[in-house]
Amino acid sequence: xxxxxxxxxxxxxxxxxxxxxxxxxxxxxxxxxxxxxxxxxxxxxxxxxxxxxxxxxxxxxxxxxxxxxxxxxxxxxxxxxxxxxxxxxxxxxxxxxxxxxxxxxxxxxxxxxxxxxxxxxxxxxxxxxxxxxxxxxxxxxxxxxxxxxxxxxxxxxxxxxxxxxxxxxxxxxxxxxxxxxxxxxxxxxxxxxxxxxxxxxxxxxxxxxxxxxxxxxxxxxxxxxxxxxxxxxxxxxxxxxxxxxxxxxxxxxxxxxxxxxxxxxxxxxxxxxxxxxxxxxxxxxxxxxxxxxxxxxxxxxxxxxxxxxxxxxxxxxxxxxxxxxxxxxxxxxxxxxxxxxxxxxxxxxxxxxxxxxxxxxxxxxxxxxxxxxxxxxxxxxxxxxxxxxxxxxxxxxxxxxxxxxxxxxxxxxxxxxxxxxxxxxxxxxxxxxxxxxxxxxxxxxxxxxxxxxxxxxxxxxxxxxxxxxxxxxxxxxxxxxxxxxxxxxxxxxxxxxxxxxxxxxxxxxxxxxxxxxxxxxxxxxxxxxxxxxxxxxxxxxxxxxxxxxxxxxxxxxxxxxxxxxxxxxxxxxxxxxxxxxxxxxxxxxxxxxxxxxxxxxxxxxxxxxxxxxxxxxxxxxxxxxxxxxxxxxxxxxxxxxxxxxxxxxxxxxxxxxxxxxxxxxxxxxxxxxxxxxxxxxxxxxxxxxxxxxxxxxxxxxxxxxxxxxxxxxxxxxxxxxxxxxxxxxxxxxxxxxxxxxxxxxxxxxxxxxxxxxxxxxxxxxxxx
Amino acid sequence: xxxxxxxxxxxxxxxxxxxxxxxxxxxxxxxxxxxxxxxxxxxxxxxxxxxxxxxxxxxxxxxxxxxxxxxxxxxxxxxxxxxxxxxxxxxxxxxxxxxxxxxxxxxxxxxxxxxxxxxxxxxxxxxxxxxxxxxxx
Numbered sequence: 074x075x076x077x078x079x080x081x082x083x084x085x086x087x088x089x090x091x092x093x094x095x096x097x098x099x100x101x102x103x104x105x106x107x108x109x110x111x112x113x114x115x116x117x118x119x120x121x122x123x124x125x126x127x128x129x130x131x132x133x134x135x136x137x138x139x140x141x142x143x144x145x146x147x148x149x150x151x152x153x154x155x156x157x158x159x160x161x162x163x164x165x166x167x168x169x170x171x172x173x174x175x176x177x178x179x180x181x182x183x184x185x186x187x188x189x190x191x192x193x194x195x196x197x198x199x200x201x202x203x204x205x206x207x208x209x210x211x212x213x214x215x216x217x218x219x220x221x222x223x224x225x226x227x228x229x230x231x232x233x234x235x236x237x238x239x240x241x242x243x244x245x246x247x248x249x250x251x252x253x254x255x256x257x258x259x260x261x262x263x264x265x266x267x268x269x270x271x272x273x274x275x276x277x278x279x280x281x282x283x284x285x286x287x288x289x290x291x292x293x294x295x296x297x298x299x300x301x302x303x304x305x306x307x308x309x310x311x312x313x314x315x316x317x318x319x320x321x322x323x324x325x326x327x328x329x330x331x332x333x334x335x336x337x338x339x340x341x342x343x344x345x346x347x348x349x350x351x352x353x354x355x356x357x358x359x360x361x362x363x364x365x366x367x368x369x370x371x372x373x374x375x376x377x378x379x380x381x382x383x384x385x386x387x388x389x390x391x392x393x394x395x396x397x398x399x400x401x402x403x404x405x406x407x408x409x410x411x412x413x414x415x416x417x418x419x420x421x422x423x424x425x426x427x428x429x430x431x432x433x434x435x436x437x438x439x440x441x442x443x444x445x446x447x448x449x450x451x452x453x454x455x456x457x458x459x460x461x462x463x464x465x466x467x468x469x470x471x472x473x474x475x476x477x478x479x480x481x482x483x484x485x486x487x488x489x490x491x492x493x494x495x496x497x498x499x500x501x502x503x504x505x506x507x508x509x510x511x512x513x514x515x516x517x518x519x520x521x522x523x524x525x526x527x528x529x530x531x532x533x534x535x536x537x538x539x540x541x542x543x544x545x546x547x548x549x550x551x552x553x554x555x556x557x558x559x560x561x562x563x564x565x566x567x568x569x570x571x572x573x574x575x576x577x578x579x580x581x582x583x584x585x586x587x588x589x590x591x592x593x594x595x596x597x598x599x600x601x602x603x604x605x606x607x608x609x610x611x612x613x614x615x616x617x618x619x620x621x622x623x624x625x626x627x628x629x630x631x632x633x634x635x636x637x638x639x640x641x642x643x644x645x646x647x648x649x650x651x652x653x654x655x656x657x658x659x660x661x662x663x664x665x666x667x668x669x670x671x672x673x674x675x676x677x678x679x680x681x682x683x684x685x686x687x688x689x690x691x692x693x694x695x696x697x698x699x700x701x702x703x704x705x706x707x708x709x710x711x712x713x714x715x716x717x718x719x720x721x722x723x724x725x726x727x728x729x730x731x732x733x734x735x736x737x738x739x740x741x742x743x744x745x746x747x748x749x750x751x752x753x754x755x756x757x758x759x760x761x762x763x764x765x766x767x768x769x770x771x772x773x774x775x776x777x778x779x780x781x782x783x784x785x786x787x788x789x790x791x792x793x794x795x796x797x798x799x800x801x802x803x804x805x806x807x808x809x810x811x812x813x814x815x816x817x818x819x820x821x822x823x824x825x826x827x828x829x830x831x832x833x834x835x836x837x838x839x840x841x
Numbered sequence: 842x843x844x845x846x847x848x849x850x851x852x853x854x855x856x857x858x859x860x861x862x863x864x865x866x867x868x869x870x871x872x873x874x875x876x877x878x879x880x881x882x883x884x885x886x887x888x889x890x891x892x893x894x895x896x897x898x899x900x901x902x903x904x905x906x907x908x909x910x911x912x913x914x915x916x917x918x919x920x921x922x923x924x925x926x927x928x929x930x931x932x933x934x935x936x937x938x939x940x941x942x943x944x945x946x947x948x949x950x951x952x953x954x955x956x957x958x959x960x961x962x963x964x965x966x967x968x969x970x971x972x973x974x975x976x977x978x
Contacts, residue, residue: 717873721865725881729967732888736975795936796950798871805875806952806959810934813955814918817962821911824966828908831977 074129074143074196077110081189085182092178100172101519103181104164107188111157114150121150122543124551128198128262137201138259144198147548148329151397152195155404156319160188162523163314166412169519170310170419180220184314187213191319195326199259200249203327207245207291210320211238217311218304230303236615237300241290245327248283251276252334264334272337284331285344292324292378295352299608302371309415312367317374317407322400325381329396332553336388345386350482353379357489362598364591366414366424366497370407373450373493376486377403383483384465387472390554395464397549398541398562402461405531406449409524410497413443416520417501420513426496426591431506435513438521443498445528449535450494451582452487452575455564457535462487462578464562466571484578491582496591538562639756642763649766653773672713680706693738701731718801844893851893855902858886866960867953876956880963887964888971896975907972910965918958921951 084106088095095103117127131141145153164184171177190209197203212235219231253259255274256267264271271277288294293301304316315321328345335341356375363369377399384396416439417432418424433440445456452462465487469480515521534541542562551557566572629640683702690696704727711720748756787800787808797803805813862883869875887907891899900906925931938950 718875718878721873721878722881725878725885728885729881729888729971732885732892733971733974736971795952796870796938797952799869799873799875801873802869802875802956803952805877806869806955807934807936810922810952810955813959814922817915817918817959820962820966821915824908824911824969827970828973831973 074127074145075131075141077113078143078189078193078196080106080110081185081187081192085186085189088178088182088185092182095178095181096175097173100177100181101165101168103185104161104168106185107157107160107164110188110192111154111161114153114157117145117150118544121145121147121548124548126262126552130198133202138199138253139201140199140259141202142198142260143196144262145196146552147545147550148326148397148552149195151400151545151549152319152322152326153192155322155401156188156191156195159314159318159404159408159527160184162408162412162526163310165519166313166415166523167308167310169517170415171308172517176220180217180308183213183216183220184310187217187315187320191323194323198261200253200261200264201259203261204242204246204249207287207323207327208239208242210315210323211235211242211291214238214304214311214315214320217315218307220308220311221306224306227306230300230306233612234300234304237290237297237611241287241297241324244283244290245287248280248287251280251283255280261330261334268334268337271334277335277338278340281335281338281341281344284327284335285348288324288327288382289348290324291327292321292382293352293375294324294348294379294382295355296607298352298356298375299606299611301375302368303608305367305371309367309411309418312370313408313411313415317370317411318404321374321378322381322404325378325385325396325400328382328385329393329549329553332385332388332393342386342388345382345388346479347386349379349381349383349386350479351379352376353383353486354482355379357486357493360489360493360496361589361591364426364593366417366426366429366501367411369426369493369497369591370410370414373490373497374403374407376490376493377407380465380483380486383479384468387468387479389468389472390550390556390558390560391464391471392468393553394546394550394560394562395461395468397546398457398464399461401534401541401545402449402458402531405527405534406446406458406494406498409442409446409527409531410450410494412520412524412527413439413446413498416516416524419520420516421510426500427593428507429501430504431502432510432513433502434506435510436502436515436521438515438525440502442521442524442528443502445532446524447494447498449528449531450498451491451579453579455532455535457531457538457541459575460535460538460541460562460564462575463566463571466574470570480574484574487578488581488585491578492585492589495582495586499586500591535564538564635756639759642759646759646762646766649770650762653766653769673710676706676709676713693741694735697731697734697738700734701727704730718799847893851890855886855890858889859883862886862960866956869956870953876959877963880960881967883960883964884967884971887968891972891975896972900972907965907968910961911969914958914961914963914965916958917961918955921954921958924951924954 084103120127127145129143133139133141164181167177167180167184171180174180187210190206190213193206194203194210197206215231215235218234219227221227249259252264252271255271255276256264258264258267271280274280290297301316301321305312307316353376356372356379359372360369360376363372381396381399381403384392384399414424416436417429420436421429421432423429449456449458452458465483466480469483470476472479539562542560546560546562550560631637680703683699683706686699687696687703690699704723708720708723708727711717711723787804791797791800791803795803795807797807862879865874865882866876866879867874869879887899887903890902922934925935925937926933929935929937931937936950936952943949
């Protein structure tokens, strides 16, 4: 399976070098990649249908528990087949849709990268590798949405999508780490066994919220849904593949995977049902107000995703089976409708549904595909959509709480989806053909065959629902539900409540289609509400954040060294001052201190004079020299307190520092502006309080009981172990040699920094 | 600053100070001194020379950019650090010593080479910083 996942990545890498050959007629060959993967995954079908689960494990970072482990069960196989199956058709379609596009190879590169990432996501058994593939899908989606990168609109949409799904990805990482921490393993198949530990842990709620946030951003749930309509700026194959059939279902997949691990508490059900219900109804209502075909499809996709979240929230076996079937249904009809929209757009140059009519006369096969897709979408028998719709009603009707209310919501959504499907799939082909479209002719079969194949599959599966049942529904139910009950998918259930509800749905849907016509003024009406829509609120939030960051940066990054130093010192004063004064009692026992000698007093006087002179002199060089006096007095003090090594080093460092200062200052002009009085007072207060604080700190340290152990160890062992009599030096080069090693490396980095900064500046100045 | 006295003195001072820096480096094992101070003294020697004779002349004496001393020194220190692993199958940074001390230098062992590495790095970085700054102002 590793090879299957890597194939797409390898192909996109291959295109980097050999892309120029795949721009022309050979482009159609690219579809061999998803096709061969589709066949490869088909071969697993019998095994999986028998309830077998296949594991493969490749070590990657075993020390962190991060491995490339893959698992193939019913759920993974369903998604894998969907990814590669829809992928094959989309790859074929693209070769005609973007024919002779100058970046066609690039497009295929991104597309196959996406496909590989998506495959990796659904096959991963390790939650860390799942996260990595999750991010890879976001990144490849970014490139695909922004494929028309000369349009500002596309770039903005790509950025929005990346922002929303990227934040979700980060939250997923948080959830994954917590989950791995609580469960003690990063393998999803092992987490299932730790279910009780996870649901009882104190982090349970946090994990739940993180995973939900990840799934909701990726699967465009309210209020994160707005990136999806924006993402429709991408070429149609991308909308088909990423934003209806596969990527947006990654969140659904995650929720599915997490169901046996996390669904323990009512909160799981409540959140999912509420969010799913709000999303499905909210965006289903939006469909009425749209006139752009892609806009209609985008909102109906969001609505369908809402239904899936809603069903997973209900969480009974019937609901999960309904969700699994609905995933297939949705992939079949929504991908077809997108491809059909692409054909219409490609041929007529418009996607405005109010301008399109009568196209059946020129695009007959497309019209057939559109009609069947609308039937599947509306759940009209004998399509698979009918089976799917019945399962949904079945699931809501038998839920323990508020069954009637939930069923009404589901019916409302389904009616609006019916309407949306017919507007997108039937309306453009009905009525009178406008004159301007009369000269249209049918495009290459590569474009109209894929939707036709998918819609026919929808009918075949509808007549023989047993195919779906044995292949996916049962294996998924067996792995996802704790107590598995036998069930059968049927097209005809006999006369019962569900059939009645179906009939109501279809009837109202038909009435709605014939009475309600898409109009521009409706679209404009709802545009006024955009001010309070999540999209605009989020945009304002991000703009506000950027503005705040700018102000914040300007406040701290003044570019004046003295300002930086004052900030650092002030911060240290606050922090250390708080620490010291929150636990401080100053008792200084003068009797334990040695008497002051005349030498020490004179050095102290010298030091003070040096400091005062530095502060008050008006010449830079004099200030530097006075600073040198301060440094040398210190090295004398070191000498008196028997630290000759320190004294020597201090002496030479001080010499070099003074030389450095002189080098820099010597050539500068005399002081022109002195800092004003207020600034001097401010700096004075800052320096004096910092000095006092350090003094207090040292006095505090002196109060600590002395630990002579270390001193004794070094004194004893310096000669014994290291053959040296100078303990300081032995510590430096032997006992703590690695420290010294790192210190000299730091020294080198500093020197290289100075060299780089000044030499680079010199070069740019030379150029002028 | 180019006075006659400093100029004539520095031509004698440079070799003496360099010798002195080596002396400090070597005595470090038993008495105050060591690679760090030694390196600083050597750097000061060159800076003094640059003060009196000009930067270009000092660079002429050095023949190569002092920056090259940094990687060389780091390499020497690193090699002396891993030498026990290679030579005696001991952990890194274990001191290994020659049995008999050598006249003038004294006891010979891997810590001495480590100190030499420090000495070279310090000269290299100090001179790189000072030369770069004095060239650019």
